[in-house]
Amino acid sequence: MVGVLCFLWFGCVAARLYYFQVIQYVELLTRAQRQQQRTIEVAPQRGAIYDRQMNPLAMSLGVDSVYAVPSELTEPQMVASLLAPVLGVDVDDLRDRFQTMHSFCWVKRRVRPEEAARVHDLNLKGVYFERETKRFYPKGDLAAQAIGYVGLDDKGLGGIEYALDDQIEGKPGRVLLASDARRRTFHSTEWAGIPGKSVVLTLDEKIQYTAEKALAEEVATAQAVGGVAIVQNPNTGEILALANQPTFNPNDVNASSAAARLDRAVGWIYEPGSTFKSVTLSAALEENLTNPQEIINCQNGSIVLAGHTIHDHKPFGDLSVTDVLANSSDVGAIKLGLRLGEDRFYRYIQAYGLGTKTDLELPGEERGLLRPPSHWSGISIGEISIGQEIGVTPLQMISAYSAIANGGILFQPRIVHDVFLGAHHDALAPATGRRVVSARTAEMMRQMLAAVVDHGTGKPAQLGGYTSAGKTGTAQKIDANGAYSKSQYVASFIGFAPALRPAVTVLVVIDSPVGAHHGTDVAAPVFRSIAEQTLSYLNVPQDNPSRWPQIITPKPAKTPDQKQEDFMGFLPSDRGSFGAATSPVQPASFSNQLSPDGTPQPGPLDGGVASSTVVLGDGPLVTVPDFSGWAARRVAQECEKLGLDLNVVGSGLAVEQNPIAGFKVPSGTRIWVRMAR
Amino acid sequence: MATAALTLPKTRRRPRNVPAAGRANFPEFYFVKHIDNSRLVREVDMERRRECFSLLGLGVLVFLFVLLFAWQHFQCVRYGYQGEQLKDEYATLEEQNHQLRLEQAALADPERIDTLARTRLGMVSPSPQQVILMGGPEPAAAALESPELAHNFSVGSGDTPHEP
Numbered sequence: 001m002v003g004v005l006c007f008l009w010f011g012c013v014a015a016r017l018y019y020f021q022v023i024q025y026v027e028l029l030t031r032a033q034r035q036q037q038r039t040i041e042v043a044p045q046r047g048a049i050y051d052r053q054m055n056p057l058a059m060s061l062g063v064d065s066v067y068a069v070p071s072e073l074t075e076p077q078m079v080a081s082l083l084a085p086v087l088g089v090d091v092d093d094l095r096d097r098f099q100t101m102h103s104f105c106w107v108k109r110r111v112r113p114e115e116a117a118r119v120h121d122l123n124l125k126g127v128y129f130e131r132e133t134k135r136f137y138p139k140g141d142l143a144a145q146a147i148g149y150v151g152l153d154d155k156g157l158g159g160i161e162y163a164l165d166d167q168i169e170g171k172p173g174r175v176l177l178a179s180d181a182r183r184r185t186f187h188s189t190e191w192a193g194i195p196g197k198s199v200v201l202t203l204d205e206k207i208q209y210t211a212e213k214a215l216a217e218e219v220a221t222a223q224a225v226g227g228v229a230i231v232q233n234p235n236t237g238e239i240l241a242l243a244n245q246p247t248f249n250p251n252d253v254n255a256s257s258a259a260a261r262l263d264r265a266v267g268w269i270y271e272p273g274s275t276f277k278s279v280t281l282s283a284a285l286e287e288n289l290t291n292p293q294e295i296i297n298c299q300n301g302s303i304v305l306a307g308h309t310i311h312d313h314k315p316f317g318d319l320s321v322t323d324v325l326a327n328s329s330d331v332g333a334i335k336l337g338l339r340l341g342e343d344r345f346y347r348y349i350q351a352y353g354l355g356t357k358t359d360l361e362l363p364g365e366e367r368g369l370l371r372p373p374s375h376w377s378g379i380s381i382g383e384i385s386i387g388q389e390i391g392v393t394p395l396q397m398i399s400a401y402s403a404i405a406n407g408g409i410l411f412q413p414r415i416v417h418d419v420f421l422g423a424h425h426d427a428l429a430p431a432t433g434r435r436v437v438s439a440r441t442a443e444m445m446r447q448m449l450a451a452v453v454d455h456g457t458g459k460p461a462q463l464g465g466y467t468s469a470g471k472t473g474t475a476q477k478i479d480a481n482g483a484y485s486k487s488q489y490v491a492s493f494i495g496f497a498p499a500l501r502p503a504v505t506v507l508v509v510i511d512s513p514v515g516a517h518h519g520t521d522v523a524a525p526v527f528r529s530i531a532e533q534t535l536s537y538l539n540v541p542q543d544n545p546s547r548w549p550q551i552i553t554p555k556p557a558k559t560p561d562q563k564q565e566d567f568m569g570f571l572p573s574d575r576g577s578f579g580a581a582t583s584p585v586q587p588a589s590f591s592n593q594l595s596p597d598g599t600p601q602p603g604p605l606d607g608g609v610a611s612s613t614v615v616l617g618d619g620p621l622v623t624v625p626d627f628s629g630w631a632a633r634r635v636a637q638e639c640e641k642l643g644l645d646l647n648v649v650g651s652g653l654a655v656e657q658n659p660i661a662g663f664k665v666p667s668g669t670r671i672w673v674r675m676a677r
Numbered sequence: 678m679a680t681a682a683l684t685l686p687k688t689r690r691r692p693r694n695v696p697a698a699g700r701a702n703f704p705e706f707y708f709v710k711h712i713d714n715s716r717l718v719r720e721v722d723m724e725r726r727r728e729c730f731s732l733l734g735l736g737v738l739v740f741l742f743v744l745l746f747a748w749q750h751f752q753c754v755r756y757g758y759q760g761e762q763l764k765d766e767y768a769t770l771e772e773q774n775h776q777l778r779l780e781q782a783a784l785a786d787p788e789r790i791d792t793l794a795r796t797r798l799g800m801v802s803p804s805p806q807q808v809i810l811m812g813g814p815e816p817a818a819a820a821l822e823s824p825e826l827a828h829n830f831s832v833g834s835g836d837t838p839h840e841p
Contacts, residue, residue, distance in 0.1 A: 138783040536808045
């Protein structure tokens with residue numbers, strides 16, 4: 001009997017097993033997989049954005065987003081009232097969403113970690129977390145317009161974030177998760193997505209900060225509507241800094257205005273005013289229609305053109321072409337423009353890249369306003385010669401000046417230095433350029449622009465320790481009636497330094513300053529501030545010690561400790577610049593006393609200069625010889641004879657020196673000479 | 678020893694449960710014959726024994742196989758949990774790494790460093806004569822390439838205002 005029962009029991013089990021494992025197999029397997037497995041889409045990690053020194057400017061981090069399944073909420077009202085204060089959302093809005101939606105609704109996306117932790121602690125049924133990425137900009141508003149920003153769905157909406165969104169965004173992946181009854185994952189299968197590529201910009205965050213700070217101070221002082229400052233390497237076209245005012249914080253883009261998000265460097269058209277005279281004069285020089293020494297009769301400051309009288313800002317008589325530029329004579333510039341003629345002048349304007357997009361890798365670039373000669377009026381050639389009746393972008397203007405600075409080649413400006421993913425670097429097009437004017441013309445223009453800074457309208461742009469060249473500009477804005485405003489101006493200065501071997505070109509444009517409105521007063525000092533700090537930061541050798549303030553540290557008798565410092569490369573008189581070569585921000589002063597361990601003692605921390613380090617220099621000046629092609633021994637003998645300190649780098653014959661030949665320096669000055677074979 | 682039973686000839690048919698007349702209580706005797714075969718030895722069937730052991734061995738093997746399969750399966754599930762836990766840990770650490778890099782970047786903000794240097798350390802920007810270059814252009818300047826580049830640059834075939 002028992003055997004029969006056992007047999008029946010086994011038979012039933014076997015039959016049931018057969019039913020489940022064979023007949024119902026597919027359906028049950030499907031149901032099990034539906035319960036255990038879920039496929040989630042993994043958002044790709046958006047690529048980072050770096051400056052040229054690989055300092056991160058934009059990064060993405062994984063954060064939690066909170067969502068609810070309203071059908072699973074037992075008491076939606078209570079859940080809404082619990083979540084709203086924790087997440088800072090409107091309780092009524094949340095309650096409405098719980099009532100109107102059934103299967104899914106976001107509570108709040110990309111919450112802060114502490115918010116996520118508090119929601120997690122509430123342990124609410126029907127409330128879940130989804131992992132998403134959030135964009136962070138660790139430097140806040142630094143280079144905000146250039147970097148851009150992203151929207152809630154992580155899509156780039158401005159700047160590089162928008163322009164290179166396809167490459168930065170990446171492709172999403174998928175993960176198949178198998179979970180147990182407690183929702184613990186015990187197996188996962190990944191279909192990896194493609195992470196976004198990282199972008200290295202040509203910007204340098206230190207130079208960018210320097211430019212932004214100087215610009216912001218001036219815009220605030222001048223109560224201007226806004227401003228833009230650009231620093232460019234004239235020899236490659238790379239943009240080193242691109243500062244805008246007003247600006248915004250891309251971490252909180254919703255709090256910013258459209259005006260603050262505008263990248264004025266590429267998306268703002270203005271009349272360049274007198275800064276445009278460099279285009280006019282260089283074209284005339286290139287066409288051999290004049291030379292820097294030619295005397296131009298400026299007709300006591302007025303000229304009649306097509307029935308209109310154009311006045312200089314003050315009456316001038318005879319001026320050399322150099323002085324026409326130095327004094328910014330409109331009459332002189334118009335006369336040279338007239339010599340060129342409309343068609344030829346137009347071709348040069350086009351050759352300088354004005355009226356066409358530069359194709360910088362930033363969105364929203366304007367091409368400017370340049371009408372063909374067929375649309376010019378009788379006065380147009382005169383107006384355009386002095387930078388009116390033409391619209392340009394700041395980027396176009398700085399590129400044109402860089403062409404003059406580098407010897408006549410107009411480079412396409414670039415802001416993207418590299419695009420990479422892991423070890424794979426995208427091949428970017430090399431710097432391209434085209435010759436606009438000859439090297440000789442560019443050289444003449446550099447000298448003439450240096451004269452502007454030396455004794456013309458650009459005096460406030462004189463740098464300490466460096467020569468500089470540039471041009472001021474003050475243009476009237478067009479008012480609401482379509483006429484030139486008597487109260488609103490655009491003040492600008494564009495220049496480069498050092499004047500003979502430019503390392504940087506700097507543009508400063510201030511929109512609608514109140515009170516002082518000339519480029520000389522408003523923009524040139526900003527140029528000076530940016531250029532001085534940038535050149536020091538880039539360790540560009542100083543070429544004009546005569547422009548140092550006449551405060552020279554004496555050369556005291558050397559102590560053993562100080563001799564040790566000499567060996568390390570520090571002059572005894574350089575205590576005030578201890579470590580100067582490595583940081584743009586330096587200690588206020590160091591006393592001449594050394595601590596027992598030999599380290600310099602910091603001076604007073606009130607920002608003042610310690611009196612023990614400063615005396616007036618009254619010794620004779622020595623003219624620096626030209627060491628080109630000299631052997632090291634001969635250089636050393638000559639320096640010894642002249643009482644100059646020497647710092648030789650390399651071996652072979654002298655190929656470079658600082659200060660350059662011909663400069664007068666105090667005895668004891670260290671001369672840097674680079675030798676090469 | 679034989680056992681015998683005394684029986685009378687049937688004269689007439691009577692019911693089975695009614696005893697015969699006059700012999701109603703006559704006993705019946707049964708005798709048991711004891712057979713002792715303890716001295717007999719059963720012959721071993723080696724063929725059957727082999728079959729039996731083979732079957733038993735096969736059963737054990739099947740059992741071990743099932744045991745091994747189950748053990749592997751549960752080990753697989755266990756390692757699956759461990760693997761997922763390690764993946765989570767890796768993701769968490771990677772996230773922490775990103776957070777730390779972000780924090781480092783925020784702490785290295787030039788504006789913050791500038792403010793700290795000026796307010797806490799009393800530093801100021803150096804004047805031009807305080808800046809002495811040590812051994813020529815440094816990496817930052819080198820990154821900008823030599824100004825000579827432009828002069829040596831081979832001109833592209835772009836527009837040129839030069840007239841023939």
